Amino acid sequence: MSAFTGVKVFSASMIQQRTVLDAMVTQWLAAARRRPSFELVDVVIRQSSDEAFHCISIILFYKENKEKKR
Numbered sequence: 001m002s003a004f005t006g007v008k009v010f011s012a013s014m015i016q017q018r019t020v021l022d023a024m025v026t027q028w029l030a031a032a033r034r035r036p037s038f039e040l041v042d043v044v045i046r047q048s049s050d051e052a053f054h055c056i057s058i059i060l061f062y063k064e065n066k067e068k069k070r
Contacts, residue, residue, distance in 0.1 A: 004041045004061040008032075011057040018028050018056055037064045 010025050012018045032038045042061040048053065 003063065005063040006061075008060040009057060009060070010059075011051045011055060018054075020050040021056065021058065025060070029060070032062065035064070037066060039063050039065060 001053070007052045008028060010021055010028075015045070029040070032040075040060065040062050044057075044059040046057045046059070048057075
């Protein structure tokens with residue numbers, strides 16, 4: 001993984017939350033990509049479960065290159 005300066009974590013364990021998780025990530029990424037200094041470095045997706053719940057986490061690693069800001 002390349003160096004990063006920021007991390008954004010999205011997670012959900014309830015079915016209603018999981019069904020909109022992709023839209024939340026897409027919306028956040030669309031806004032972040034409007035910044036000229038934003039660069040997505042890596043994405044990690046994890047699922048964990050127990051007897052009652054299934055949790056999904058989407059972790060975005062990014063860097064903000066302050067020199068690219070104009």
